[in-house]
Amino acid sequence: MYTYDLIVIGGGASGIAAAIKAKELGVKKVALVDEKSYLGGVLPQCIHSGFGLVYFKEDLTGPEFTEKLVQKAKKLSFDVYSDTFVFKIIYRDYFEKLVYAVSKHGIKKLKTKTIVYSAGCRERSIYEIGVVGSRPSGIFTAGEAQTLMDIYGIMPGKNIVIVGSGDVGLIMARRFALQGANVKAVIEIMPYPGGLTRNIVQCLNDFNIPLLLSHSVLRVIGKDRIEEVEVCKVDESKKCIEDSIFRIKCDTLIISAGLVPRVELLEDLGISIDPLTKSAVVNDRLETSLPGIFVAGNALVVNDLVDYAVEQGEVAAQGASEFVFNNGISAAQWKKIKLNGNIRFFVPQLISGERDVIMYGRVISPEEKVKLEINEIKKEISFFRVRPSEMIRLRLNKDELSSVKTKSLTFSISKRSE
Amino acid sequence: MSKARVAIIGAGIVGASIARVLSRYENLEVHLIEMEVDVGWGVSKANTAILHAGYDDDPNLYPNRAKYCVRGNYLWRKWTKQLQIRASWNGSLVLSFSEEDEEELYNLLERGERNGVKGLRIIEKDEIQKLEKNASPSATLALWAPTAGQISPFEAVTALVENAVENGVILHLETKVLDIVEDGTRVTKLVTNNGEIEVDWVINATGLYADYIAELVGGSEFKITPRRGEYFLFDSTAEPKVSRILFPAPKPKSKGVVVTTTVDGNLMIGPNATDLPEEEKENKETTQEGLEEVWINASKLVKSLPSKSKVIKTFAGLRPEPTGGDFIIKPHDSLLGFINVAGMRSPGLTSAPAVAYEIPKMLLHLGARLVLKKNWNPTRKRIIRFSEVSNRRKNKLIAMNPLYGNIVCQCEMVTEAEVVEAIRRGARTIEGVKLRTRAGMGRCQGAFCRAKIAMILSRELKIKPWQVRVKGAGSEIGVGDLFSLLHE
Ligand SMILES: Cc1cc2nc3c(=O)[nH]c(=O)nc-3n(C[C@H](O)[C@H](O)[C@H](O)COP(=O)(O)OP(=O)(O)OC[C@H]3O[C@@H](n4cnc5c(N)ncnc54)[C@H](O)[C@@H]3O)c2cc1C
Ligand SMILES: Cc1cc2nc3c(=O)[nH]c(=O)nc-3n(C[C@H](O)[C@H](O)[C@H](O)COP(=O)(O)OP(=O)(O)OC[C@H]3O[C@@H](n4cnc5c(N)ncnc54)[C@H](O)[C@@H]3O)c2cc1C
Numbered sequence A: 001m002y003t004y005d006l007i008v009i010g011g012g013a014s015g016i017a018a019a020i021k022a023k024e025l026g027v028k029k030v031a032l033v034d035e036k037s038y039l040g041g042v043l044p045q046c047i048h049s050g051f052g053l054v055y056f057k058e059d060l061t062g063p064e065f066t067e068k069l070v071q072k073a074k075k076l077s078f079d080v081y082s083d084t085f086v087f088k089i090i091y092r093d094y095f096e097k098l099v100y101a102v103s104k105h106g107i108k109k110l111k112t113k114t115i116v117y118s119a120g121c122r123e124r125s126i127y128e129i130g131v132v133g134s135r136p137s138g139i140f141t142a143g144e145a146q147t148l149m150d151i152y153g154i155m156p157g158k159n160i161v162i163v164g165s166g167d168v169g170l171i172m173a174r175r176f177a178l179q180g181a182n183v184k185a186v187i188e189i190m191p192y193p194g195g196l197t198r199n200i201v202q203c204l205n206d207f208n209i210p211l212l213l214s215h216s217v218l219r220v221i222g223k224d225r226i227e228e229v230e231v232c233k234v235d236e237s238k239k240c241i242e243d244s245i246f247r248i249k250c251d252t253l254i255i256s257a258g259l260v261p262r263v264e265l266l267e268d269l270g271i272s273i274d275p276l277t278k279s280a281v282v283n284d285r286l287e288t289s290l291p292g293i294f295v296a297g298n299a300l301v302v303n304d305l306v307d308y309a310v311e312q313g314e315v316a317a318q319g320a321s322e323f324v325f326n327n328g329i330s331a332a333q334w335k336k337i338k339l340n341g342n343i344r345f346f347v348p349q350l351i352s353g354e355r356d357v358i359m360y361g362r363v364i365s366p367e368e369k370v371k372l373e374i375n376e377i378k379k380e381i382s383f384f385r386v387r388p389s390e391m392i393r394l395r396l397n398k399d400e401l402s403s404v405k406t407k408s409l410t411f412s413i414s415k416r417s418e
Numbered sequence B: 001m002s003k004a005r006v007a008i009i010g011a012g013i014v015g016a017s018i019a020r021v022l023s024r025y026e027n028l029e030v031h032l033i034e035m036e037v038d039v040g041w042g043v044s045k046a047n048t049a050i051l052h053a054g055y056d057d058d059p060n061l062y063p064n065r066a067k068y069c070v071r072g073n074y075l076w077r078k079w080t081k082q083l084q085i086r087a088s089w090n091g092s093l094v095l096s097f098s099e100e101d102e103e104e105l106y107n108l109l110e111r112g113e114r115n116g117v118k119g120l121r122i123i124e125k126d127e128i129q130k131l132e133k134n135a136s137p138s139a140t141l142a143l144w145a146p147t148a149g150q151i152s153p154f155e156a157v158t159a160l161v162e163n164a165v166e167n168g169v170i171l172h173l174e175t176k177v178l179d180i181v182e183d184g185t186r187v188t189k190l191v192t193n194n195g196e197i198e199v200d201w202v203i204n205a206t207g208l209y210a211d212y213i214a215e216l217v218g219g220s221e222f223k224i225t226p227r228r229g230e231y232f233l234f235d236s237t238a239e240p241k242v243s244r245i246l247f248p249a250p251k252p253k254s255k256g257v258v259v260t261t262t263v264d265g266n267l268m269i270g271p272n273a274t275d276l277p278e279e280e281k282e283n284k285e286t287t288q289e290g291l292e293e294v295w296i297n298a299s300k301l302v303k304s305l306p307s308k309s310k311v312i313k314t315f316a317g318l319r320p321e322p323t324g325g326d327f328i329i330k331p332h333d334s335l336l337g338f339i340n341v342a343g344m345r346s347p348g349l350t351s352a353p354a355v356a357y358e359i360p361k362m363l364l365h366l367g368a369r370l371v372l373k374k375n376w377n378p379t380r381k382r383i384i385r386f387s388e389v390s391n392r393r394k395n396k397l398i399a400m401n402p403l404y405g406n407i408v409c410q411c412e413m414v415t416e417a418e419v420v421e422a423i424r425r426g427a428r429t430i431e432g433v434k435l436r437t438r439a440g441m442g443r444c445q446g447a448f449c450r451a452k453i454a455m456i457l458s459r460e461l462k463i464k465p466w467q468v469r470v471k472g473a474g475s476e477i478g479v480g481d482l483f484s485l486l487h488e
Helices: A013-024 A062-074 A142-150 A167-178 A197-207 A264-269 A306-326 A398-402 B013-022 B063-082 B099-115 B125-131 B153-166 B207-217 B288-301 B348-365 B391-400 B416-424 B430-437 B450-461 B482-487
Strands: A002-009 A030-033 A049-051 A079-081 A085-093 A096-103 A106-117 A121-123 A139-141 A159-163 A182-187 A215-221 A228-233 A246-249 A252-255 A259-261 A293-295 A335-341 A345-347 A357-362 A367-374 A379-386 A392-396 A408-415 B004-009 B028-033 B092-096 B121-124 B141-145 B149-151 B170-172 B177-182 B187-192 B195-198 B201-204 B224-234 B245-248 B258-261 B267-270 B311-322 B328-331 B338-342 B407-409
Touching (some): A002 A013, A002 A096, A013 A030, A013 A106, A030 A106, A049 A062, A085 A264, A096 B391, A106 A306, A106 B391, A121 A142, A139 A142, A142 A167, A142 A252, A159 A167, A167 A182, A167 A252, A182 A246, A264 A293, A293 A306, A306 A357, A335 A345, A367 A392, A379 A392, B004 B195, B013 B028, B013 B153, B013 B338, B013 B348, B063 B099, B063 B149, B063 B348, B092 B099, B099 B121, B099 B141, B125 B141, B153 B170, B153 B430, B187 B201, B201 B207, B207 B224, B207 B311, B207 B338, B245 B288, B258 B288, B267 B288, B328 B348, B407 B416, B407 B450, B416 B430, B416 B450, B430 B450
Parallel strands (some): A002 A030, A002 A106, A030 A079, A106 A293, A159 A182, A335 A408, B004 B028, B004 B201, B092 B245, B201 B338
Antiparallel strands (some): A085 A096, A096 A106, A121 A259, A215 A228, A228 A246, A345 A357, A357 A392, A367 A379, A367 A408, B121 B141, B187 B195, B224 B311, B245 B258, B258 B267
């Protein structure tokens, strides 16, 4: 049986970054496993630009970003298993985990001290957002449509309705428009767009694509192929407003209604899950409740910037190297992060206070002139504007944390009083 | 020996069962005729998939349902083994929540005994909890029916058809019967969109359309009206599941909303019962109100349901409700050679094998001669499920065929070899592959694998990728080829 110090599961941006970082930190035996035939995860199908402004200080397309990352990886020596799907993880004991994977060469059973789990996320399907009606063809998730077009060369349809105005939905609206399709509307249930302002301008406004805010798709109509969707206006509680129902003719419905971390293999192990992120509860080295198993990238928290996914890969790798060299991640006491006010989540959920930590979070609803307070360390950060679509990233350094004596830190976001 | 030609119209569970039974005879040339691109896409595709014990149907009001259900339940034990169809015989509990309900349980018990159902018993709270730890604690009593079970209905239809074809039955897909020709005394020909088929016997097993087909030869006085039932299906990881089939005390229209775990291990709740106009035979739409009704009623049966975020699919099916409410299994009054097997509403799935054995009896009675084959093959092998075999077996499979090493559907761990095998066995569409292999039936509902399956279908069927059909005619996955557009 092969024995590794670290196995990285998932060869997207965060996974490659984790493998690179671990090698740079001197971890000897490292493997990277991905079920695809190529590395990069979702990046190779993102043919638009907007990647890498932080990490490479350049504006790159998805494929270009991947290429640069892979070039960096090639200078280091670690095993890459592509076309290899991990189907089971076993936690033997503190120092030994088993990873079972399948490829055309058979079943591999790999032994390892640590795991960085970076398997990305999946898209929510039409059934998860409560649309009713018939179940014809012509309904795709955004990522699926992108794969069909840019990996396999299949044009899904001509008259498009898009559900969800997150960045993925917006980018797909533009992708379809560029290909000559008629994008009839982008429908968003919230009263504000889900994506970045630059994407609203570049993907919708520049192509005269209508954005219907506070609208919801109710019902699909069509037998073999979708023919129409029924749409309505919604009130503040997202309830359909009577008499506001209308139909839009289309042959394609694109669902871009949110992403969910893929942590099934970890759930099977019984790790603690945070209902707010639907992923693992982690400490400041992104270690899960099972020692030596780390999570990074979209499998931890859905990132809007690849740079953050990469950063998380690196933090997890740092954790893995510490685990390998010090036999574990140390902390005199793990402090819990508590949330208050306009906050959807923050990761990590546990911090030691003994080292620098990067926190990632999102708010529940858009708000202007707000402050983020962490009373225990007397920290206050002002924001001109916060929006659910823009992840909040902040670094807390060990000096400001070292004085904390309490068992928890409370993050709260509220209006600034002026 | 000249063969008599039998045409079975409709390849649902009923037509497929009849095809299998008739394939045992040397001197019959059996044609199974189906308008869809695949078998089993009618009523048989979307239902509760329960092999009922047989206590529900009043033998005075519905003698056929009462008789065939119990017999069918018994026969399925043998058929599922011979044909390697997955079934679980976990038993059902009808729960009571009021005195009225309790009375109904005693009625069911008495009726079940009259119908010949074995093992029925009324049980009390503590035993209910022992048999099903997720049963609602407010349930006062339960009727325990240990013979009830659960099957995969689509797998059942494909298995039956594969076995029938193996034994010489001729399958006609995408062939819609448009007219039936007779010579004054008996049927002679079927007119279809694919030409004419000469026949001596016609069996009408067309589910929701049985009244339309019966009308072609006149003299039938029944209508089939659709009664819709809606469902939620949960992710296989969603907890808590149930280990038994849970029913409420039945209502006149239906057996009520059920909580059950499918043979594939997914919790499923449904169906409600909504009567639709007779012509809405395709209206399988789900509705907000219907689904809400299902959720509320299912919640009453259990301690708790998984959260709604664990729902991976909602869908609906149509029960073919006949005039009078009972199965209509009989030859035409005056025209020789035409037999109706119509109005096969619930428990039609359970009853299908028993009903099928009725057909040769009827043929004999009507003057046909039947000679059994010497080398009839009763067995069929199922598609190997890579995810279910041991690691050692997995390695062997990959060594034999490297396509087993390529995972196509990650949620259900379905390999390329299984997809190719499904195509070899007749899948022509993404839906056909999905129903045979489970690829695309997991939590992502095909978002990760549909494109890959389309590419495999394109390769195997030698058609362009965008031309691959998701479901029936007109359901192509795309409208054109981007790469060739770029090259133009
Ligand atoms: C449409 C779209 C547009 C975007 N636009 C931008 C942008 O403009 N700028 C920007 O900075 N960011 C953008 N992002 C975000 C960024 O691309 C992602 O956050 C980042 O690429 C995620 O990387 P990851 O490594 O976490 O996950 P992924 O890239 O999803 O990688 C996960 C990998 O794990 C593999 N895997 C999963 N399970 C297994 C298993 N069991 N066995 C083996 N392998 C497995 C998967 O196949 C995949 O290759 C965009 C994302 C999308 C989808
Ligand atoms: C919601 C619901 C729940 C149910 N639950 C259960 C249960 O738990 N247990 C149980 O035992 N039963 C149950 N049933 C009943 C069971 O599903 C049916 O009795 C059974 O599937 C009927 O099978 P069939 O072969 O008669 O019809 P179908 O499966 O509809 O087959 C008829 C076939 O004929 C074809 N056809 C129609 N017209 C033509 C034409 N002109 N030319 C060629 N082909 C044609 C159709 O395409 C179709 O494939 C349920 C039904 C529903 C709807």
